[in-house]
Amino acid sequence: MARMRLAVLIGALLLLGGAAQAQTLPLPERLIDLRSEAGEQLLQDSDALEAFVPLSANFLTQKNQAYCGVASIVMVLNALQLPAPAVPEYDPYRTFTQDNVLDEKTDAILPREVLAKQGMTLDELGALLGAHPLEVEVHHAAEASLEAFRSSARDHLARDGHFVIVNYLRKAIGQETGGHISPLAAYDAETDRFLILDVSRYKYPPVWVGAADLFQAMNTTDKDNENKTRGYVLIRG
Numbered sequence: 001m002a003r004m005r006l007a008v009l010i011g012a013l014l015l016l017g018g019a020a021q022a023q024t025l026p027l028p029e030r031l032i033d034l035r036s037e038a039g040e041q042l043l044q045d046s047d048a049l050e051a052f053v054p055l056s057a058n059f060l061t062q063k064n065q066a067y068c069g070v071a072s073i074v075m076v077l078n079a080l081q082l083p084a085p086a087v088p089e090y091d092p093y094r095t096f097t098q099d100n101v102l103d104e105k106t107d108a109i110l111p112r113e114v115l116a117k118q119g120m121t122l123d124e125l126g127a128l129l130g131a132h133p134l135e136v137e138v139h140h141a142a143e144a145s146l147e148a149f150r151s152s153a154r155d156h157l158a159r160d161g162h163f164v165i166v167n168y169l170r171k172a173i174g175q176e177t178g179g180h181i182s183p184l185a186a187y188d189a190e191t192d193r194f195l196i197l198d199v200s201r202y203k204y205p206p207v208w209v210g211a212a213d214l215f216q217a218m219n220t221t222d223k224d225n226e227n228k229t230r231g232y233v234l235i236r237g
Contacts, residue, residue, distance in 0.1 A: 028174030032208040042188045048158035049186035054079035061201040063098045069120040069181040070098050071199040076163045080237040121225035122167040135236040141219035142229040150211045154187045161237040167230040172217035
């Protein structure tokens with residue numbers, strides 16, 4: 001238990017240190033800022049947080065307002081320590097970046113010029129993740145349920161090498177305003193809240209959101225995806 005607490009604190013230092021100076025937008029009352037006393041306590045009390053340390057060690061800010069999905073993918077690939085491309089400026093070290101994770105192969109799934117204009121849909125997110133040696137499950141909220149989402153997400157967050165990325169409508173949880181993608185990092189059963197590591201770190205901090213509120217925000221239609229609902233992706237390395 002002490003070892004787990006130490007790992008959590010180390011991860012928190014990595015996470016909070018990089019975002020401490022961000023001038024983020026105010027949060028609605030029903031969301032809890034991870035940087036607050038209540039948010040830190042939830043992290044200490046959470047019972048499913050295996051994803052937190054590897055994700056926080058690789059926490060990124062999306063490089064532009066269309067790249068929330070790209071940043072989320074890069075975080076997961078680096079957290080899993082998959083073989084990465086060379087990066088000239090880091091030679092001889094290798095890592096996934098928001099530039100090298102996209103190439104001619106991914107253009108066949110989602111052309112970069114389209115991505116730059118409108119971001120990616122839930123299905124495109126799943127397909128891009130599936131281009132790597134991973135087990136990937138895409139779940140549209142309309143075809144799932146709150147109970148199924150809670151159970152699967154909680155199970156993944158409690159297991160090493162398992163991750164969850166969510167695609168949700170910001171305004172449904174009181175934020176500004178459109179569709180967004182970010183990884184989940186922890187779950188607290190007592191309060192029934194998930195921790196979103198929001199990759200738009202210039203806009204919002206990591207927040208604890210109620211499972212029902214998050215599912216409702218995923219159960220919204222996306223006009224760029226044939227009006228299918230948003231949802232979540234389960235990933236296993």
